[in-house]
Amino acid sequence: KFRMSPFLISAVLFMSVLILLSVSLNMRSALGSNPNVSGIYSVDAVNQYPHDPSAFTQGLLYAGNDTLFESTGLNGHSSVRRVALATGKVEAIHSMHRSYFGEGLTLFGERLIQVAWLTKTGFIYDRNNLSNIKTFTNPMQDGWGLTTDEKILFGSDGTSTLYQIDPHTLKVVEKHTVKYKGNEVHNLNELEYVNGEVWANVWQTDCIARISGKDGVVLGWIYLPQLRERLVATGHENVDVLNGIAWDPKQNRIFVTGKLWPKLYEIKVNAMK
Numbered sequence: 001k002f003r004m005s006p007f008l009i010s011a012v013l014f015m016s017v018l019i020l021l022s023v024s025l026n027m028r029s030a031l032g033s034n035p036n037v038s039g040i041y042s043v044d045a046v047n048q049y050p051h052d053p054s055a056f057t058q059g060l061l062y063a064g065n066d067t068l069f070e071s072t073g074l075n076g077h078s079s080v081r082r083v084a085l086a087t088g089k090v091e092a093i094h095s096m097h098r099s100y101f102g103e104g105l106t107l108f109g110e111r112l113i114q115v116a117w118l119t120k121t122g123f124i125y126d127r128n129n130l131s132n133i134k135t136f137t138n139p140m141q142d143g144w145g146l147t148t149d150e151k152i153l154f155g156s157d158g159t160s161t162l163y164q165i166d167p168h169t170l171k172v173v174e175k176h177t178v179k180y181k182g183n184e185v186h187n188l189n190e191l192e193y194v195n196g197e198v199w200a201n202v203w204q205t206d207c208i209a210r211i212s213g214k215d216g217v218v219l220g221w222i223y224l225p226q227l228r229e230r231l232v233a234t235g236h237e238n239v240d241v242l243n244g245i246a247w248d249p250k251q252n253r254i255f256v257t258g259k260l261w262p263k264l265y266e267i268k269v270n271a272m273k
């Protein structure tokens with residue numbers, strides 16, 4: 001009669017435990033890397049508005065009451081401005097000194113916070129009259145994007161790092177490397193906090209990365225080449241890249257524009273089949 005030796009029995013048991021463990025660990029890591037990881041989205045433009053075609057848009061946000069704040073770049077043309085959504089009219093403007101190149105902009109309470117390109121400098125303005133209240137040292141390597149969840153600031157500097165900055169001390173409190181399926185995503189530019197996620201324009205692409213602010217994992221991609229392509233096809237040959245996302249949490253509207261774009265769009269985001 002065949003009888004298994006105690007040694008064989010324990011060896012078989014040991015192997016089964018190993019197999020079960022590795023299967024469950026694999027499942028865990030598959031889930032841990034996020035179920036939405038391959039989400040690809042397209043957009044429909046549902047509204048369009050005029051936008052100053054000389055604005056080299058580097059920061060955009062929605063402040064309620066059909067009003068946007070915008071930061072523009074290029075030395076000698078940099079500004080912070082309040083813009084009426086419906087008409088694109090610049091209602092108030094603070095022109096920056098030509099030694100600064102305006103970049104990311106966010107609104108924290110009554111204050112607008114802006115970073116500049118290549119100068120390690122940031123500025124704080126009164127949202128009501130755009131007067132410069134304070135100048136600070138940008139704690140990131142460079143100044144590209146800025147947004148907020150109204151607790152912390154999120155910042156980008158053109159690398160793959162997503163910074164968390166304390167809005168009061170203006171020091172970095174946390175940072176994450178932004179990755180899509182384990183690969184670093186570089187050139188993170190204009191940012192927007194949208195419904196629990198951090199969205200980032202990726203410089204020189206027609207893509208917006210939807211990032212988890214907690215760990216830097218890219219949850220999905222929004223691919224929207226058609227807005228820029230349509231502008232080019234209708235004769236606006238000088239338009240630069242898509243740059244500028246703003247979110248209206250009350251009406252859940254998302255606005256996008258680009259550098260030197262004559263239009264600003266409200267978009268709806270759809271999962272691509």
Ligand code: DDQ
Pocket residue numbers: 058103117143144158189203
């Ligand atoms: N950044 O937005 C990616 C941070 C910077 C864009 C810089 C574009 C430079 C244009 C320079 C034109 C000089 C006439």
Ligand code: CA
Pocket residue numbers: 059060061146147190191192193244245246
């Ligand atoms: Ca923004």
